Amino acid sequence: MISVTNLSYTYPQSSGPAVDDISFEVPKGEVFGFLGPSGAGKSTTQKILIRLLQGFRGDVRVMGKPLEAWGKSFYNHIGVGFELPNHFGKLTALENLRFFGSFYDRPVRGPLELLRLVGLEEDAGKRAGDFSKGMKMRLNFVRAIMHSPELLFFDEPTSGLDPVNARRIKDLIIEQRDAGRTIFLTTHVMHDAEELCDRIAFIVNGKIALIDAPKALKLKYGRRLVRVEYLNGTVREEEFPLDGIGNNEGFLRILREEEVQTIHTEEASLDDIFIKVTGMRLL
Amino acid sequence: MQKLLRLAWLDFNMILREQMLWFMLFVVPGLQFSLALLLLPWLERQFPVMADYHPLILMLMTLQVVTSIGFVLASMLLDERDEQVLTALRAMPVGVNAFLFYRLSIGTFMAVLFSYAMLTAPGMEGLGPAARFTAALLFASAAPITTLALAAFSGNKVEGLAVYKGLSLILMIPAGSFFLSSWVNYVLGIVPVYWTLHYVDEALAGNMAIMELILALAAHGLALWGLFVLFKRRVFS
Numbered sequence: 001m002i003s004v005t006n007l008s009y010t011y012p013q014s015s016g017p018a019v020d021d022i023s024f025e026v027p028k029g030e031v032f033g034f035l036g037p038s039g040a041g042k043s044t045t046q047k048i049l050i051r052l053l054q055g056f057r058g059d060v061r062v063m064g065k066p067l068e069a070w071g072k073s074f075y076n077h078i079g080v081g082f083e084l085p086n087h088f089g090k091l092t093a094l095e096n097l098r099f100f101g102s103f104y105d106r107p108v109r110g111p112l113e114l115l116r117l118v119g120l121e122e123d124a125g126k127r128a129g130d131f132s133k134g135m136k137m138r139l140n141f142v143r144a145i146m147h148s149p150e151l152l153f154f155d156e157p158t159s160g161l162d163p164v165n166a167r168r169i170k171d172l173i174i175e176q177r178d179a180g181r182t183i184f185l186t187t188h189v190m191h192d193a194e195e196l197c198d199r200i201a202f203i204v205n206g207k208i209a210l211i212d213a214p215k216a217l218k219l220k221y222g223r224r225l226v227r228v229e230y231l232n233g234t235v236r237e238e239e240f241p242l243d244g245i246g247n248n249e250g251f252l253r254i255l256r257e258e259e260v261q262t263i264h265t266e267e268a269s270l271d272d273i274f275i276k277v278t279g280m281r282l283l
Numbered sequence: 284m285q286k287l288l289r290l291a292w293l294d295f296n297m298i299l300r301e302q303m304l305w306f307m308l309f310v311v312p313g314l315q316f317s318l319a320l321l322l323l324p325w326l327e328r329q330f331p332v333m334a335d336y337h338p339l340i341l342m343l344m345t346l347q348v349v350t351s352i353g354f355v356l357a358s359m360l361l362d363e364r365d366e367q368v369l370t371a372l373r374a375m376p377v378g379v380n381a382f383l384f385y386r387l388s389i390g391t392f393m394a395v396l397f398s399y400a401m402l403t404a405p406g407m408e409g410l411g412p413a414a415r416f417t418a419a420l421l422f423a424s425a426a427p428i429t430t431l432a433l434a435a436f437s438g439n440k441v442e443g444l445a446v447y448k449g450l451s452l453i454l455m456i457p458a459g460s461f462f463l464s465s466w467v468n469y470v471l472g473i474v475p476v477y478w479t480l481h482y483v484d485e486a487l488a489g490n491m492a493i494m495e496l497i498l499a500l501a502a503h504g505l506a507l508w509g510l511f512v513l514f515k516r517r518v519f520s
Contacts, residue, residue, distance in 0.1 A: 050374055051374075052370070052373055072377070072378050073376060075374055075375050075376045076376050078374075080371075080374045082367070082370065082371065082374075084367055085366075085367070086366060086367035086368050086370055086371040087366065087368065087371075088293075088297065088363070088366065088368055089362065089366050090296075090297045090300045090301065090362070091293060091296065091297060095296070098289070098293075099289070099293050100371070100375065102289050103286075103375045103376050103377040104375075104376060105376060127300075129366075143371075
């Protein structure tokens with residue numbers, strides 16, 4: 001669905017490249033996460049992919065066609081959920097969706113149905129300018145999916161959302177993936193990436209440091225241990241090798257005789273892996 | 284056509300929802316039109332010396348009407364820039380250029396109607412229908428020029444108001460050419476409105492004023508093109 005080869009981009013007034021010779025592929029139906037700290041080149045890459053930035057070097061193909069060969073019809077096939085809300089503040093949520101929906105040359109979902117998806121049906125008649133950031137982000141989200149595009153770009157889709165609405169948006173992303181859509185997700189929230197993405201790429205200083213499935217990364221960079229917390233007068237903690245755990249007498253004794261508080265395998269978190277691979281923290 | 288009507292309807296709603304915008308779009312032109320119909324003829328009767336300046340005053344009032352339309356559209360564009368709507372439109376099949384073209388066209392269309400109405404006021408009887416329409420078209424070109432200049436040079440609506448005042452003054456400077464007889468007169472031709480004023484002046488005298496018309500079209504076209512490029516550079520670079 002997306003094929004990027006040796007992509008580089010330097011902003012006009014900048015001395016160094018914002019994106020430096022990166023290559024990756026995103027097959028159809030995949031949720032691909034682009035992770036990195038602020039200024040790493042995530043949004044620049046996304047802007048190139050959605051044709052907002054010209055003058056890049058390298059080969060970028062979307063849906064089998066070079067990016068430069070696409071015309072305005074490109075936007076009938078993609079949906080973009082921007083990082084910052086962008087609606088007509090003086091128009092209501094309903095009017096905003098009708099306005100943007102009128103530009104597509106393909107059927108669009110009903111605006112009320114869309115607002116219902118993100119819990120905004122009761123605010124349909126309220127001006128977007130009076131919305132909270134979370135409400136605006138939800139409106140951003142449904143605007144991106146309103147024309148059922150084959151390819152979706154989301155930039156920090158859960159930014160500014162409370163846990164309930166973040167959950168709602170993540171469920172909708174999963175729904176889109178299950179419907180066969182390809183999703184390019186830019187985020188610095190590792191938890192979201194881990195939950196939603198089939199594969200992730202770490203980008204730092206414009207370069208891709210690593211691409212793999214979250215599960216595979218966690219196993220690769222984790223310790224093959226089980227950590228048990230149990231009560232024996234005070235809280236105690238012990239670690240056991242994961243290999244042969246079923247025959248480990250010490251482990252089995254604790255399960256049998258002690259009051260177990262927690263049991264965790266020691267796979268690495270994406271945060272840990274990011275730090276290990278890039279030497280940087282996600283901010 | 285349906286899309287255009289829908290866009291126009293939403294724009295109309297946005298204007299109605301902000302007091303300053305509907306005041307500038309309907310009240311200011313309404314007042315100017317009333318003054319042109321009632322006050323100017325009355326003043327002329329009281330002070331006959333004003334008769335010579337009546338067409339010029341009317342032209343400046345027409346200019347005020349079209350720049351107020353330009354101001355309204357610029358305010359909307361500034362809001363849309365602040366709200367990042369223009370970025371969202373860039374990722375739409377319509378594209379931001381088409382949207383800007385629509386915005387400027389609808390402003391120009393309204394400005395043609397309003398300025399044509401102003402040019403029917405007493406004092407402009409000397410203009411035939413074709414010359415009146417041409418004059419309305421030339422005056423109306425000041426609306427998109429105002430819109431683009433304000434949107435390009437202002438960071439927000441408050442700044443926009445200050446730039447609007449400055450621009451209104453600049454656009455009126457060519458009126459000074461009617462009081463100058465030396466070559467300095469032509470220096471004022473750098474402001475496109477100069478050629479509009481002189482086209483109307485010549486047309487009122489019964490002349491074809493082809494040269495003024497060509498120069499007016501060229502000056503407005505050049506100003507529009509330059510401001511459009513500047514606006515896009517400032518907003519999207």
